Amino acid sequence: xxxxxxxxxxxxxxxxxxxxxxxxxxxxxxxxxxxxxxxxxxxxxxxxxxxxxxxxxxxxxxxxxxxxxxxxxxxxxxxxxxxxxxxxxxxxxxxxxxxxxxxxxxxxxxxxxxxxxxxxxxxxxxxxxxxxxxxxxxxxxxxxxxxxxxxxxxxxxxxxxxxxxxxxxxxxxxxxxxxxxxxxxxxxxxxxxxxxxxxxxxxxxxxxxxxxxxxxxxxxxxxxxxxxxxxxxxxxxxxxxxxxxxxxxxxxxxxxxxxxxxxxxxxxxxxxxxxxxxxxxxxxxxxxxxxxxxxxxxxxxxxxxxxxxxxxxxxxxxxxxxxxxxxxxxxxxxxxxxxxxxxxxxxxxxxxxxxxxxxxxxxxxxxxxxxxxxxxxxxxxxxxxxxxxxxxxxxxxxxxxxxxxxxxxxxxxxxxxxxxxxxxxxxxxxxxxxxxxxxxxxxxxxxxxxxxxxxxxxxxxxxxxxxxxxxxxxxxxxxxxxxxxxxxxxxxxxxxxxxxxxxxxxxxxxxxxxxxxxxxxxxxxxxxxxxxxxxxxxxxxxxxxxxxxxxxxxxxxxxxxxxxxxxxxxxxxxxxxxxxxxxxxxxxxxxxxxxxxxxxxxxxxxxxxxxxxxxxxxxxxxxxxxxxxxxxxxxxxxxxxxxxxxxxxxxxxxxxxxxxxxxxxxxxxxxxxxxxxxxxxxxxxxxxxxxxxxxxxxxxxxxxxxxxxxxxxxxxxxxxxxxxxxxxxxxxxxxxxxx
Amino acid sequence: xxxxxxxxxxxxxxxxxxxxxxxxxxxxxxxxxxxxxxxxxxxxxxxxxxxxxxxxxxxxxxxxxxxxxxxxxxxxxxxxxxxxxxxxxxxxxxxxxxxxxxxxxxxxxxxxxxxxxxxxxxxxxxxxxxxxxxxxxxxxxxxxxxxxxxxxxxxxxxxxxxxxxxxxxxxxxxxxxxxxxxxxxxxxxxxxxxxxxxxxxxxxxxxxxxxxxxxxxxxxxx
Numbered sequence: 001x002x003x004x005x006x007x008x009x010x011x012x013x014x015x016x017x018x019x020x021x022x023x024x025x026x027x028x029x030x031x032x033x034x035x036x037x038x039x040x041x042x043x044x045x046x047x048x049x050x051x052x053x054x055x056x057x058x059x060x061x062x063x064x065x066x067x068x069x070x071x072x073x074x075x076x077x078x079x080x081x082x083x084x085x086x087x088x089x090x091x092x093x094x095x096x097x098x099x100x101x102x103x104x105x106x107x108x109x110x111x112x113x114x115x116x117x118x119x120x121x122x123x124x125x126x127x128x129x130x131x132x133x134x135x136x137x138x139x140x141x142x143x144x145x146x147x148x149x150x151x152x153x154x155x156x157x158x159x160x161x162x163x164x165x166x167x168x169x170x171x172x173x174x175x176x177x178x179x180x181x182x183x184x185x186x187x188x189x190x191x192x193x194x195x196x197x198x199x200x201x202x203x204x205x206x207x208x209x210x211x212x213x214x215x216x217x218x219x220x221x222x223x224x225x226x227x228x229x230x231x232x233x234x235x236x237x238x239x240x241x242x243x244x245x246x247x248x249x250x251x252x253x254x255x256x257x258x259x260x261x262x263x264x265x266x267x268x269x270x271x272x273x274x275x276x277x278x279x280x281x282x283x284x285x286x287x288x289x290x291x292x293x294x295x296x297x298x299x300x301x302x303x304x305x306x307x308x309x310x311x312x313x314x315x316x317x318x319x320x321x322x323x324x325x326x327x328x329x330x331x332x333x334x335x336x337x338x339x340x341x342x343x344x345x346x347x348x349x350x351x352x353x354x355x356x357x358x359x360x361x362x363x364x365x366x367x368x369x370x371x372x373x374x375x376x377x378x379x380x381x382x383x384x385x386x387x388x389x390x391x392x393x394x395x396x397x398x399x400x401x402x403x404x405x406x407x408x409x410x411x412x413x414x415x416x417x418x419x420x421x422x423x424x425x426x427x428x429x430x431x432x433x434x435x436x437x438x439x440x441x442x443x444x445x446x447x448x449x450x451x452x453x454x455x456x457x458x459x460x461x462x463x464x465x466x467x468x469x470x471x472x473x474x475x476x477x478x479x480x481x482x483x484x485x486x487x488x489x490x491x492x493x494x495x496x497x498x499x500x501x502x503x504x505x506x507x508x509x510x511x512x513x514x515x516x517x518x519x520x521x522x523x524x525x526x527x528x529x530x531x532x533x534x535x536x537x538x539x540x541x542x543x544x545x546x547x548x549x550x551x552x553x554x555x556x557x558x559x560x561x562x563x564x565x566x567x568x569x570x571x572x573x574x575x576x577x578x579x580x581x582x583x584x585x586x587x588x589x590x591x592x593x594x595x596x597x598x599x600x601x602x603x604x605x606x607x608x609x610x611x612x613x614x615x616x617x618x619x620x621x622x623x624x625x626x627x628x629x630x631x632x633x634x635x636x637x638x639x640x641x642x643x644x645x646x647x648x649x650x651x652x653x654x655x656x657x658x659x660x661x662x663x664x665x666x667x668x669x670x671x672x673x674x675x676x677x678x679x680x681x682x683x684x685x686x687x688x689x690x691x692x693x694x695x696x697x698x699x700x701x702x703x704x705x706x707x708x709x710x711x712x713x714x715x716x717x718x719x720x721x722x723x724x725x726x727x728x729x730x731x732x733x734x735x736x737x738x739x
Numbered sequence: 740x741x742x743x744x745x746x747x748x749x750x751x752x753x754x755x756x757x758x759x760x761x762x763x764x765x766x767x768x769x770x771x772x773x774x775x776x777x778x779x780x781x782x783x784x785x786x787x788x789x790x791x792x793x794x795x796x797x798x799x800x801x802x803x804x805x806x807x808x809x810x811x812x813x814x815x816x817x818x819x820x821x822x823x824x825x826x827x828x829x830x831x832x833x834x835x836x837x838x839x840x841x842x843x844x845x846x847x848x849x850x851x852x853x854x855x856x857x858x859x860x861x862x863x864x865x866x867x868x869x870x871x872x873x874x875x876x877x878x879x880x881x882x883x884x885x886x887x888x889x890x891x892x893x894x895x896x897x898x899x900x901x902x903x904x905x906x907x908x909x910x911x912x913x914x915x916x917x918x919x920x921x922x923x924x925x926x927x928x929x930x931x932x933x934x935x936x937x938x939x940x941x942x943x944x945x946x947x948x949x950x951x952x953x954x955x956x957x958x959x960x961x
Contacts, residue, residue: 154848159789161751248749248792340748430848432879434936434943437755568941
């Protein structure tokens with residue numbers, strides 16, 4: 001025990017004076033060193049959600065009634081019923097700070113962490129996605145960070161045997177000192193396979209299994225994830241706080257866990273992520289009978305010099321903690337041995353209501369677990385920044401725009417040749433999208449689509465979207481636009497959107513302007529989900545994404561999950577049959593605030609983002625699902641960044657078939673506006689009348705704009721671009737930048 | 740007909756290989772790395788993946804798995820054996836096939852749908868194809884660059900042991916664009932691309948890979 005006169009290092013561990021005093025008050029005495037370590041990681045922003053909790057409540061309070069939700073917010077991940085006895089769990093999480101400090105391991109362990117979250121629910125992980133945002137593509141540091149992040153995701157995900165089915169890649173100067181690496185995983189289980197993260201039943205054994213515990217990632221949640229970067233070389237000293245991944249061990253852990261579940265050997269389960277043993281023990285105990293006794297000496301170590309504080313704070317990867325009935329521990333350990341997974345009984349559940357830990361016979365932790373698991377709650381001050389008015393006043397309609405064919409043509413080529421809209425094969429070719437043999441759609445499609453049942457064709461669609469520019473202009477509307485886009489990207493595959501996950505990437509919560517952005521984004525998402533009838537099932541908040549005092553654009557990344565009744569009826573974005581008539585669905589207004597055109601052509605960010613239309617999104621999604629099921633369409637592509645121009649280019653390149661369109665009204669607006677709730681579809685020859693009538697039934701506006709066919713993208717009266725030229729511009733960008 | 744699919748720790752495409760076997764009309768049989776037992780199967784597939792994490796050298800540890808002590812003599816006695824990707828690497832490490840698979844020339848993992856030419860349609864695993872036939876099958880590997888000394892390469896060429904070749908631009912720097920080879924008898928074949936991922940146009944770029952599996956079924960039954 002520390003001598004009572006010596007000051008304790010709470011500030012170095014990331015705790016405030018008030019938080020420290022609260023700990024002293026809870027315990028009625030000074031905390032021991034291990035207790036202080038435990039509280040410091042559990043009360044970190046990353047683990048406790050202390051600044052975001054009061055806002056996140058809206059997701060539950062405003063949640064639409066959904067018969068599909070089997071487990072919601074508060075679990076490791078939400079669980080959704082997709083029918084035929086199957087349930088799906090999915091979640092997205094950030095690994096932004098580690099990926100900046102050490103890109104390869106940071107991104108790799110981001111994949112590993114989210115996969116364990118899904119596994120901990122009782123599901124088999126079946127696919128991953130990644131939403132990536134970096135500084136300017138040509139910046140030297142992007143040349144360090146991006147290849148490392150991609151190789152980390154590639155090596156970990158590929159070695160784990162999970163197909164990578166999509167995601168995002170974007171660039172903006174605001175992410176130069178703070179890239180965003182958000183990883184999503186989805187898993188499938190049968191109803192009834194759901195595992196609980198609680199330590200029930202006094203006398204049950206607590207087993208730590210998987211990797212040994214080492215000194216890596218100590219303080220990852222507190223020192224690294226819950227503080228801003230200083231923007232100097234000093235950040236390199238945080239490298240030891242980054243974890244190191246072993247995907248092979250994680251693969252064994254996945255198979256081992258699934259065999260343990262199948263044998264009914266697990267009474268409670270928690271993955272070890274941020275805050276490691278500290279988090280797993282306190283959360284399991286707090287959610288269960290309430291007490292637990294742990295022998296820290298029993299934790300298998302890879303570095304024998306570690307003491308209790310390091311053991312509690314270590315974020316060594318590939319570890320899980322299970323609660324097992326005493327009569328089943330031998331069977332449990334035998335399954336672990338079969339998979340060469342190390343396992344150790346480190347404690348047992350008690351009815352004392354205390355979490356007690358011993359080290360070499362001495363009690364070093366004795367706390368009520370709920371006090372650590374619940375953490376403080378802050379109502380941070382928030383204030384709308386004055387700069388919002390300046391931004392809104394910078395009207396993009398005043399920007400010089402192309403007025404003739406060559407000008408429009410040049411702008412289209414500039415957009416598809418910009419790093420954010422260019423061909424992503426340089427990245428996605430490093431990911432395995434085939435493994436498990438159930439991938440029906442993967443990038444560059446709008447959404448990923450995975451078959452769940454070979455016999456019935458049941459499947460799940462997933463998309464992630466984010467748009468920092470829209471959200472910077474208006475975080476409430478911007479977040480609804482992002483939600484709309486992810487929802488639409490699921491719908492264009494022919495799937496019905498069911499549920500939402502989110503990764504909320506923001507600057508410092510201690511900045512009232514950032515907190516206003518956060519509050520607006522959460523309110524926008526909760527309202528949007530209510531209007532669309534899709535509940536938020538879980539998510540993650542990442543604060544402190546800033547360099548010095550400059551925050552990133554508010555960047556909520558939204559993942560939408562949908563169910564596809566028959567994946568054989570999926571829709572691709574590719575125009576792959578000639579002579580299909582092209583129908584533009586939705587209404588187009590002159591909306592350029594935050595658009596790709598203003599960004600790429602003018603480096604401009606201002607005005608208002610496009611107006612979301614959630615009712616129109618619902619109608620569009622209903623039409624697409626019905627048209628796909630009826631087999632009326634050969635392709636469907638969502639319109640978003642870069643508008644119709646970029647959508648047509650992508651569809652032509654994907655299906656290696658050109659198109660000829662005649663645009664209504666002002667061609668510039670028709671081509672580059674980013675009005676929401678729109679898609680372009682290719683109607684199978686002969687199905688035109690059937691589709692028109694279905695469109696009318698669903699109340700979706702639309703107009704026929706042309707046909708597929710030929711070897712160029714032609715806009716009648718304005719310009720034509722040979723597909724070979726489009727392909728060369730589109731495909732050449734990332735290889736030229738990254739080798 | 741029963742075709743075994745070996746699972747090593749870190750095997751990933753065993754499920755896909757089993758599905759391809761089923762689609763070819765045979766019964767897949769799961770074989771376990773730690774068992775010295777081939778369970779009486781008529782042919783064996785070593786699937787793709789990262790056996791033992793590939794932390795030492797691809798396939799170098801799997802070669803010593805107990806099941807290999809049964810497989811190697813059976814293969815030398817004529818049992819049809821197909822190694823795909825990591826399976827190919829294991830067969831090379833076990834000296835059932837000549838040469839080695841090394842780091843891709845581009846130093847990055849490559850997933851790509853590639854057009855391949857069947858150079859030898861007389862092996863146990865390629866009889867369903869016509870010589871010179873072209874098929875589209877995915878490649879996905881970080882260490883898929885086939886390498887052998889000049890004499891070995893000349894011998895492979897002379898004896899028709901090059902089974903398939905890349906026709907698209909060489910994706911990984913493989914010597915002579917070699918994507919797959921066989922032993923002198925033609926019963927042991929190693930492929931770097933993944934035919935088990937090209938058995939259904941719904942989930943792959945084509946169904947052009949199914950022929951490897953129907954070949955062995957036809958060969959054993961015929």
